[in-house]
Amino acid sequence: MAAVFLCLLLSLTATLAVRRQANLEVPAFSAGKLVANVHEPQLTDASGLAASQKFKDVIYTHNDGAGGPYIYAINATTGEVISTMDIAMATNHDWEDIAVGPCGENSCIYIADSGYRSGSSANTIYRVQEPDTLSPSLTLAIDSTATYTWSEDESQTLMVDPNGEVYLIGVIYSGRGMVSHLPASAWGSSTPANIETTQFLPIHTHHHDPVSGDISRDGTELLIKSKSNIFYWKIENGDVLTSLTKPPVEVPYHPTGLGEAICWSADGQSYYTLPEGHHPALYVYSRLGGGHGSSSVIGK
Structure with a gap:
C-alpha cells in the first residue's frame, strides 16, 4: 500500500511540475x-482583428459576409473609427479573418474570404499594402490574390507569421480544426493551391471552432479564439505547425456576445477582442509582469 501511495505521489508531483514548467513559459x-x-453604423458583424504595423495604436477589422469589401481602421485607445478602406476589385463573399504581415519590403493586410455562405466558399485570400496615411475614406488596390482548395467547408482563422507565411484553420465542431499552411506559390497563381493536411488543433470545445487567431509580430506567440475561450501557444524556433501540436494554455476572455475577432497589439504587450453586433465593445487584455497569474494548462 505504501508503495502504491508513493507511486501516486510521485506521479502527482511530476504532473504538477510539468504544469508549473508550462506556466512559467507563459x-x-x-x-x-x-x-x-465602436460607434460605426456600418460595422455590425465584426469578424477578424489585426494590429497595424505602420500606425501606432491602430487595429483593423471588417464585417462578416455581405458586409461589402471594406476594412475599418480603429483607434485602439478610444474605439474611434479613423478610416473606412474600400478594397478595389475585391468581393466579400464571406470574409472571416484578417491579419497584418510582411509582403516583400512592405507591410500588408491579409483578408480571408474563407467562410461558407449560400452553399459555397470563395477560398480566397486578398493581400493589400497598408496605406502610407489614414484618412476617413480610402481606396486600396489589391497587391496579390491567392486561391486554394481543401477538404474543409470553411476557415474562420487566418494567421501570418513574420516571414509572410500564411496559416488557416478549419472550423470543426469540438474546436479541433484542421491546421493548414498556404504555400507561397499560391500568390498570383491562376491555379488554386491544395492545402489539405492531416494536422488537427489540440483543443476541445462545445461549439464550431475556432473563430479567429493571430501570431505576434515577433513570431514567438500565438493566440487562437474559440467562441468561449482564448488559447495561447509559445512558438518554438519559428515553427508554427509543430508548436500547434502541443497543449495550449488558456488566457483571460471577457465574453461579450458572439465574438469572432482577436489580435495581438503591435508591441505584443496586450491583445484585443471585438464581438459582432451594433456598437461592439472593444476589450484589451494587458500583459502582467512576473508570474503566470490565472493561466491554466489545457490538456489534449
Whole structure:
C-alpha cells in the first residue's frame, strides 16, 4: 500500500511540475478591460482583428459576409473609427479573418474570404499594402490574390507569421480544426493551391471552432479564439505547425456576445477582442509582469 501511495505521489508531483514548467513559459494577462464601444453604423458583424504595423495604436477589422469589401481602421485607445478602406476589385463573399504581415519590403493586410455562405466558399485570400496615411475614406488596390482548395467547408482563422507565411484553420465542431499552411506559390497563381493536411488543433470545445487567431509580430506567440475561450501557444524556433501540436494554455476572455475577432497589439504587450453586433465593445487584455497569474494548462 505504501508503495502504491508513493507511486501516486510521485506521479502527482511530476504532473504538477510539468504544469508549473508550462506556466512559467507563459505570461499572465489581466482580465479584459473595456476600451470603448465602436460607434460605426456600418460595422455590425465584426469578424477578424489585426494590429497595424505602420500606425501606432491602430487595429483593423471588417464585417462578416455581405458586409461589402471594406476594412475599418480603429483607434485602439478610444474605439474611434479613423478610416473606412474600400478594397478595389475585391468581393466579400464571406470574409472571416484578417491579419497584418510582411509582403516583400512592405507591410500588408491579409483578408480571408474563407467562410461558407449560400452553399459555397470563395477560398480566397486578398493581400493589400497598408496605406502610407489614414484618412476617413480610402481606396486600396489589391497587391496579390491567392486561391486554394481543401477538404474543409470553411476557415474562420487566418494567421501570418513574420516571414509572410500564411496559416488557416478549419472550423470543426469540438474546436479541433484542421491546421493548414498556404504555400507561397499560391500568390498570383491562376491555379488554386491544395492545402489539405492531416494536422488537427489540440483543443476541445462545445461549439464550431475556432473563430479567429493571430501570431505576434515577433513570431514567438500565438493566440487562437474559440467562441468561449482564448488559447495561447509559445512558438518554438519559428515553427508554427509543430508548436500547434502541443497543449495550449488558456488566457483571460471577457465574453461579450458572439465574438469572432482577436489580435495581438503591435508591441505584443496586450491583445484585443471585438464581438459582432451594433456598437461592439472593444476589450484589451494587458500583459502582467512576473508570474503566470490565472493561466491554466489545457490538456489534449
